[in-house]
Structures are given as structure tokens and as C-alpha cells.
Amino acid sequence: MKGKKELGFFEAYKQDPLKADLDILGRTTDESRRGFLKKSSLLAFAAIVGANVPFASNYPSGLIPAALAAVDENFKIEGKNGLVYHNDKPITAETPPQFFDSDFVKPEHFFVRNNGLMPDLKDLDAKNWKLVIDGESCLNPTTFSIEDLKKKFKHHTYALTVECGGNGRGEVIPATSGTQWGVGAVACGRWTGVRLKDVLQSCGIKDDAVYVGYEGIDIPLDGDASKKPISRGIPIKKALQEETLIAWAYEGVDIPYINGYPLRLVAGGFPGSVCGKWLTKLSVRNIVHDGPKMSDSYKIPAQPVAPGAKVSKDTKMKIIESMPVKSVISHPVTNSKFNLGDTLEVRGKAWAGELEVKEMEVSIDFGETWQKATVSKPVNRLAWQSWKASVKFPDKGYYEVWARATDTNGKKQPMVLPAWNPKGYLNNSCHRVAVYVG
Numbered sequence: 001m002k003g004k005k006e007l008g009f010f011e012a013y014k015q016d017p018l019k020a021d022l023d024i025l026g027r028t029t030d031e032s033r034r035g036f037l038k039k040s041s042l043l044a045f046a047a048i049v050g051a052n053v054p055f056a057s058n059y060p061s062g063l064i065p066a067a068l069a070a071v072d073e074n075f076k077i078e079g080k081n082g083l084v085y086h087n088d089k090p091i092t093a094e095t096p097p098q099f100f101d102s103d104f105v106k107p108e109h110f111f112v113r114n115n116g117l118m119p120d121l122k123d124l125d126a127k128n129w130k131l132v133i134d135g136e137s138c139l140n141p142t143t144f145s146i147e148d149l150k151k152k153f154k155h156h157t158y159a160l161t162v163e164c165g166g167n168g169r170g171e172v173i174p175a176t177s178g179t180q181w182g183v184g185a186v187a188c189g190r191w192t193g194v195r196l197k198d199v200l201q202s203c204g205i206k207d208d209a210v211y212v213g214y215e216g217i218d219i220p221l222d223g224d225a226s227k228k229p230i231s232r233g234i235p236i237k238k239a240l241q242e243e244t245l246i247a248w249a250y251e252g253v254d255i256p257y258i259n260g261y262p263l264r265l266v267a268g269g270f271p272g273s274v275c276g277k278w279l280t281k282l283s284v285r286n287i288v289h290d291g292p293k294m295s296d297s298y299k300i301p302a303q304p305v306a307p308g309a310k311v312s313k314d315t316k317m318k319i320i321e322s323m324p325v326k327s328v329i330s331h332p333v334t335n336s337k338f339n340l341g342d343t344l345e346v347r348g349k350a351w352a353g354e355l356e357v358k359e360m361e362v363s364i365d366f367g368e369t370w371q372k373a374t375v376s377k378p379v380n381r382l383a384w385q386s387w388k389a390s391v392k393f394p395d396k397g398y399y400e401v402w403a404r405a406t407d408t409n410g411k412k413q414p415m416v417l418p419a420w421n422p423k424g425y426l427n428n429s430c431h432r433v434a435v436y437v438g
């Protein structure tokens with residue numbers, strides 16, 4: 001009998017593909033990913049990915065190989081399918097990148113970011129739902145039923161990109177607290193409802209209006225019903241944009257319960273936290289809204305700070321508004337295997353907050369050289385854009401496909417990490433997928 005010997009990935013894969021895959025995935029706990037940083041060397045790199053790495057000398061130090069993608073633990077949420085689970089109290093779950101391959105994200109694949117507990121299903125009653133419009137800067141406070149909204153105002157449908165401000169936090173170094181999102185706390189799809197602007201103007205807005213704050217009926221984690229888990233909002237200018245909606249449908253069907261049924265605020269291009277779910281109140285404020293999660297702890301430093309720095313009470317902080325330029329690779333999925341000589345079509349989506357994506361590039365040599373991808377026009381303002389490129393690999397071995405978007409102001413996604421901030425917000429670094437060529 002032959003003695004036991006360490007097999008390279010391809011030999012192992014030929015003998016037992018499932019086991020070989022699991023062996024790679026088995027090294028993908030958060031601890032081992034971050035642990036990689038401590039002992040990373042080019043040799044360790046080749047050993048850990050189990051293949052020759054043709055462009056190894058370009059590999060940025062301190063970067064975790066894309067082969068060590070976070071592992072998904074399967075988790076069932078009513079009405080959801082195939083999401084990657086992060087937490088159950090509150091529920092947080094993200095969309096694996098292959099579900100971004102369709103033009104828009106299907107309702108069952110839309111990510112979930114709850115700050116409190118789900119409202120009771122019996123309280124999610126579309127027929128008896130009431131939306132209150134009030135606030136210091138509202139001339140005629142009014143209560144609408146969903147029927148009233150549907151009858152009184154024109155209906156609009158827009159594809160809008162909703163991305164959690166913490167999307168990408170899992171790769172932030174030094175690590176920050178909060179859900180360790182991969183790239184999947186984002187979605188774009190067609191929302192249907194009425195314009196927030198039409199509803200607010202029908203109630204009358206005073207000249208001193210600066211902000212619109214929302215309230216929903218979710219339940220605080222500690223059960224103390226007197227305070228909301230979250231009540232954020234948007235500047236009046238954003239509230240009056242044509243694409244800002246009070247929506248009752250997503251992709252032609254009722255919004256999923258967990259994503260805010262029966263009524264939700266949707267303001268594309270701003271952090272997802274402004275899109276109030278289970279919406280019962282909108283207050284037109286004469287001050288910057290001061291609801292839960294509007295405090296300095298949920299902002300970013302106005303001036304860059306050193307990675308890991310402690311911010312004090314005196315550090316000037318700013319509210320996140322437009323999200324930065326970003327992209328995802330929806331095909332291939334990470335750790336795919338191809339044959340030398342194959343032409344690989346790489347596809348994905350890109351978005352740029354309030355701006356548009358004007359250019360997409362891909363790299364297979366860890367960012368040394370870039371090849372242009374074609375990028376489609378958005379179906380409307382604030383919708384994400386599809387892109388694709390064909391790539392060929394020069395040799396057998398381990399590669400990473402990196403994707404980089406540029407917005408209409410000429411800003412590019414950073415290859416590795418953007419400015420660090422204490423909550424790990426706005427990580428728009430390049431999405432990377434591992435590819436084995438054998």
C-alpha cells in the first residue's frame with residue numbers, strides 16, 4: 001500500500017471532489033481567515049490554496065486569499081431561500097453572489113438586516129395599516145391607509161439599489177464589531193409604490209424642513225416597547241427626489257414580510273438603514289432627525305482616522321449619505337475550476353450610490369493589469385448596472401478574478417481596503433473570486 005501523502009488540490013479533487021472542496025472550505029472559519037494574515041507568506045499561500053499561484057509575486061501582503069471565502073451555515077427564514085446566515089437575534093442574512101446573476105434580486109434572495117425583532121405577523125395587516133405623516137415641518141398632519149395611498153397618488157416603479165452601510169465589514173482590518181457581512185448585504189430590484197414627494201407635498205411642507213424620519217413597528221431586542229430599535233431617515237432633498245418611494249411591492253409581488261411588508265420607505269443609493277420597514281410614520285423634521293441609530297456611533301469620522309484608532313467625543317462625525325462605487329462578481333462563484341484554454345465569461349453588477357458606474361475592469365493578476373469589461377446603462381437612476389468580460393488564463397494554477405468599478409466622478413473602488421472607520425462601514429474594496437485552472 002502507498003503511504004499517505006499530502007495531495008495537491010487537483011489530485012485530491014480527482015480522487016474525491018466533495019472531500020477536496022470541503023477541505024478547502026474547512027479552512028474558512030473567520031478565525032482561520034484572519035489567522036492567515038499572521039503567518040502569510042507566498043509559500044503558505046500556495047499551500048493553503050493547494051495549487052501553483054502564477055501571479056503570486058503581485059499578491060498584496062496582508063490580503064486574505066479569496067479561496068478562503070466565508071462559509072455558509074444553512075439557515076431557514078420563512079420565504080427565503082439559500083441565504084448565508086449571520087445572526088438570529090436580530091436576524092441578519094446575506095445573499096450569495098450567484099443570486100446577483102439575474103437582472104434583479106428575487107424576493108426570496110433579498111438580504112435581511114433586522115435591528116430588532118420581527119413584528120408579530122398578526123400585526124402586519126395591510127387592510128388596516130395606517131401611515132401617519134406628521135412632524136414640526138408638516139403643515140397638515142394626515143393619516144393614510146394603503147388604499148388611500150393607492151387611490152390618491154400616481155403609482156411608480158423604479159429599480160433601486162439598497163445596500164447596508166456595513167456591507168463588506170467582514171474584510172475590514174482591524175476588525176470592527178457588527179455583522180461580519182461578505183459582499184451580499186445589497187440588492188437591486190423593482191419597487192412599486194407612490195412618490196414620497198407626492199405624499200409629503202399633499203400634506204404641505206414648511207420652508208424650515210430639513211429631514212424626514214421614519215418609524216416602523218418592529219420590537220426592540222430587550223422588549224422595551226417604549227423605544228424603537230431603529231428610526232432613521234433622509235435629508236429633505238433626498239425625500240423630494242422622484243425615485244424615493246413609499247412602496248408596497250417588490251418585483252411585482254407584496255414585499256416579503258421580513259423585508260418590511262406591507263409598506264416600506266425606499267431611497268436607493270443611500271445606506272439601506274434609511275429604508276424604513278413596516279412603515280407607520282414619517283415625520284417632516286425641522287432638525288436632523290434624532291431617532292435611535294442617528295447618534296454619532298452610527299456615523300463615520302469627517303476626517304480620516306488611523307486604522308484601529310479610538311474616536312472620542314470630540315471627533316467630528318458625519319452621517320453617511322450616498323454609498324460609494326462598488327461591484328460584485330456573480331459568475332463564476334468562488335473556488336470554481338476551469339481547464340487551461342477555456343475562455344471564461346466573468347459577469348456581475350455594479351452601482352455607485354447617487355452616481356452611475358462609467359467603467360468596469362477585471363484583473364486576473366492581483367491588480368497588476370486590468371482588462372475593460374462592458375457595462376450596461378442602468379434601467380433608471382439609482383439602479384445597479386450589469387457588466388461582463390471574457391478572460392483567458394496563461395497557465396495552470398490558482399488565480400483570483402478581481403473586479404473594479406469607476407463612478408462618473410472618476411472614483412475607483414480600492415483594490416484592498418478603503419479608509420478605516422470604527423464601525424467598519426463603506427468597505428467598497430474589490431470583490432475577488434478564487435479560480436483554479438487545471
Ligand SMILES: Nc1nc2c(c(=O)[nH]1)N[C@H]1C(S)=C(S)[C@@H](COP(=O)(O)O)O[C@H]1N2
Nearest residue numbers: 111112113114115164216259272273275277
Ligand atoms: N423598521 C426597520 N427598518 C429597517 C431596519 C430595521 O431593523 N427595522 N433595518 C435597516 C437596515 S440597517 C437596513 S440595511 C435595511 C435592510 O433591509 P432588508 O432587511 O429588507 O434587507 O433596512 C433598514 N430598515
Ligand SMILES: [Mo]
Nearest residue numbers: 164165272273
Ligand atoms: Mo444596515
